[in-house]
Amino acid sequence: MADVSQETFALSPEQPGNWLDDGYERLFQLSWRDYQDVQLAVLKRRFEELSTSVAALEKLVKREGVTSVNSFEDALPLLFDHRVYKSYPLSLIEKRDFPKLTGWLNRLTTHDLGAMDLAGLTTIEEWLDRLDAFGMLIGHSTGTTGKLSFLPRSGTERRSWQMAYQEASRAATGIDSRSDTVETFFPGYRGGHHMMLKMLWLFDVPAAGGPEHFHTLYPTHVPADLSSLAGRMQSAEDRGELAKLGLDPALLKAREEMIAQAKRRDQDVEAWFFKLFEQFRGKRVKIGGTFSDLIRTARSGIEKGLKPEFAPGSFISTGGGMKGFKDAPEDWEGYIKDYFGIEKLGMVYGMSEGMPNHPRCSQKNFHILPQTIPFLFDRDMKLLPREGVQTGRLAIFDLLAETYWGGFISGDQVTIDWEENCGCGWKGPTVGPVISRFAEMEGGDDKISCAGTAQAYNDFMDFVSQGLAPS
Amino acid sequence: MTNTYRIPIIARGRIIEPGEDVVEYQGRGGATFLTPDPHKHVHDLVLGNPVLLQDLQQTPTRDIIDFLAEAGKRLHIDDNPYLQESFALALRAGGLAEPILRGVYEDLPLLFDPDAMFAQIDSTIGVDYLDGWVPSPTGPHCRVRAVGTRQLHITAGNVPVVAALTIVRGALTKSDILIKSPSNDPLTANAIMRTLLELDAGHPVCKHIAVAYWKGGDEFMDSQIVRTSRIDKITAWGGMSSVKHIQKFLTPGIDLTALNPKFSMSVIGKEALESEAAMDEAATGLAVIAGFYNQTACVNTRLVYVESETDDASLDKLAELGRKVVAAFQRLPETLSTPAKAANADLEAELEAVALEDDFYTVEGNTVTGGVVVSRFPDRVDFYDQLNNRVVNIVPVADLLDVVKWCDDTTQTVGIYPERLRDHLLDAFALAGVQRLVPLQGGDPMQIYRDIHAMPPGMPHDGIEPLRRNVRWVIDHRPLTEAVPLSIAAE
DSSP states (O other): OOOOOOOSSSOSSSSSGGGGOOOOOGGSSSHHHHHHHHHHHHHHHHHHHTTTSHHHHHHHHHHOOOOOOOHHHHHHGBOOOGGGOOOHHHHHHTTTOOHHHHHHHHHHOOGGGGGGGOOOOOSHHHHHHHHHHHTBBOOOOTTTTSOOOOOOOOOHHHHHHHHHHHHHHHHHHOOOOTTOEEEEEEEOSSSSBBBBHIIIIIIHHHHHTTTTGEEESSSSOOHHHHHHHHHHHHHHHHHHHHGOOOOOOOHHHHHHHHHHHHHHHHHHHHHHHHHHHHHHTTSOOOSSSBBHHHHHHHHHHHHHTTOOOOOOOOOOESSTTTOOOOOOOHHHHHHHHHHHTTOOOEEOOOOOTTTTTBBBOOSSSSOOTTTTTEEEEEEOOOOOSSSSSSEEEEEEEEEESSSSSOEEEEEEEEEEOOSSOOOTTTOOOOOOOOEOOOOOSSOOOTOOOBOOOOOOOOOOHHHHHHHSSOO | OOOOEEEOOEETTEEOOOOEEEEEEEEEGGGGGEEEEEGGGGGHSSOOOOGGGGHHHOOHHHHHHHHHHHHTTOOTTTTTTHHHHHHHHHHSSSSOOHHHHHHHHTTTGGGGGHHHHHHHHHHHHHHHHHHSSSEEEEEEEEEEEEEEOOOEEEEOOOEEEEEEOOHHHHTTTTTTEEEETTSSSSHHHHHHHHHHHHHHHHHTTTTGGEEEEEOOTOOOHHHHHTTTTTTTTEESOOOHHHHHHHTTTTTTTOEEEOOOEEEEEEEEOOOGGGHHHHHHHHHHHHHHEEEEEEEETTTTTEEEEEEOSHHHHHHHHHHHHHHHHHHHHHHTTTTTTOSSSSSOOOHHHHHHHHHTTTEEEEEEEEEEEEEEESSSSSSTTTTGOOOOOEEEEEEEEEGGGGGGGGOOTTTTEEEESSSSHHHHHHHHHHTTTEEEEEESSSSSSHHHHHHHHHHOOOOOOOTTTTTHHHHHEEEOOOOOGGGGOHHTTOO
């Protein structure tokens, strides 16, 4: 058990979901080296509970020959790759084979989805709604690579997830969303089961004071069916066989609207922001969205001579990297703050596959909360030492995951400083500000081969998902 | 091991070594390439004045073939230091294992066989049309000649044969060619050309071949070279990206032959599941067509459609076929196929992920030994376009004619077993985009490999005839009264 240096406070391995009950502050006073035994104890318990109740994990455990977890190293062969969350055959979605799709998902969770009523389902959206009604909280990815992953979160995790989300936001912005609601702008879609949008709906809508105070660019979202089938629909359309897919006509219509919408998006974002600038002049607001949305808006606002004026105490809450955005100003942060006339910009680092977000401190480092055990791997998937400053591919165990396996290897390349010397005063391992995709590419990118094994290109999703939601 | 390779520019008979204008490229496998700055040698690479092709045009095809054949005798890796160097670099930068690459290099002289070269050019273009003006049999006042052009070849490097093939085809079409070498095989074309230059740097063939390396997507190079005043034809092998870059500069007047990346498959009839002997024969055929050159070529099968139901008993048989294919990979001669040098991390992750799904997939083997994913329902895996490292996906389909829905212009070669299926599938497959159907029968790996490759000279390539496309067909249309008698014209 932990050799606890804080006399007044120690983490209990029993309920990691309660660690934030008295706020994030005390967690950031603890050194990770002091609580790693507690983390290991939780991990050990999760392994014992889940390795026999989550079928996919059970199979992996057998394959890797893992019999017990007595050290972090024991559990490292059990990290799920993102592909595990989308290992179903795409044709199940195409045919809307809900029993098989549910059977697939059932192997990833402790909940018995076999008991769920599937009668009357015709779309993936409805299936996800039904799962929510059953007590799940499934979030899916953007599907930019053509296939959605489904993360099998559930109501069991909701409380600890919400707490982690709210506390990370409070740490990053200084605003407690539970007691201090504020009008919120988010320049994207509304609702739905996309993980990011789902989180906004679960946590940011209440933080805004209700749906009427949560202003989105569009009144709806891209149906999961559409994100998922974009590639198949495109090739069917090319063959003039879109009708043969037997899809709901409403879905086909939605697709056309989405394509049109995506083409207008830049103008829409501007028009929408500028309208809100007027409507909320002098009021206190929170602005969300990706950097690229904010930069684009600022650029065109400056061009048009439009300048927002919000009340003091307004703040920006952002994330999502510079994906797909070229020639950003070097000091993009100052640029955005200047334009919006807002001093406070809060940021968190997180990924769909892990519940805890990690707030950025005054020194611009992201501090990892103890509910997450981070690891870095090198290119050859060798574990990097958990000391000094290391750059590698990030893997995590999310200790808040109770009904599904929280071990995950991400595609993010990050730099972690394990030494806890951050000038902000918070402890915990820190992730530096430069976060990139872990690329397998090496040297001359003009390797030419006659074999057609490159990933297919997906114009539609490129249009639709462009900067709409950080994944 | 040498880390730095000097890659001179071959500029129509001259060798330009990297000197003061040297630039450095980071290559694959940690190698560094030093080459003269291609930006400063654009004029050495292109032929601004097409009339300067006259010397080659006036060289009889026989002379060209004799010269190439003589060079072919010197293209033996054992005593050719240029080839030895390019072999060492291709081994590092490319994807082929040593014994296979050695086999490919040892076969290079075959491409320079005089009879094969003659047959190739005579059956595609016709030597008469290259060497002179040929009157139309039905209207002898019109004569036609196949005239050489100025060509840019953006070559593929996964199999070094492409470099040799490009040089031979360029010379045989009496054309002026510029070869842009790929980063995964930066030296083979170079080595062959240096061998030719040693033989006779003043030969018209040598005067019309340039070879250089620059980084793909170098807009300066593309904008300088891809102009109607400098290039007539482009042959682009490989990736979309290489074609897309070039497309920006294409204008009417420049003819692009895009040898797109291809994707090949096999179809297996139900007989293969009906007896042990048939299953062994099919498995060996599949292992050869999927495994030769370690699945780096476009001809290699990646998907296998098997005539089968999807009940448990049938799926068990498919799994058995899968195991036999993996076992057959291990038995292939090492000049054909070897275990991978290293695992393919992405593909391995895909295999591991679907292996957790008993309901849908059965996985045998891995990305080092070779492997098989058996779909337990009639659809290919969603990561089918990543199948490499001798990994194939076996897919049950009730009616093999349904396979046409997965065929398109990228479906190059289809392996067939047993032959009974051929006539049943041939026409539908041809219309759906398939470019070649080959046999898999026999059970002897080397013989199957030879059967797959044994074609008469001058057969179409990827559904087109590149040699015919790469010459300009010019008409000499005379007054009717001046019709030249056939006998004279044929001289």
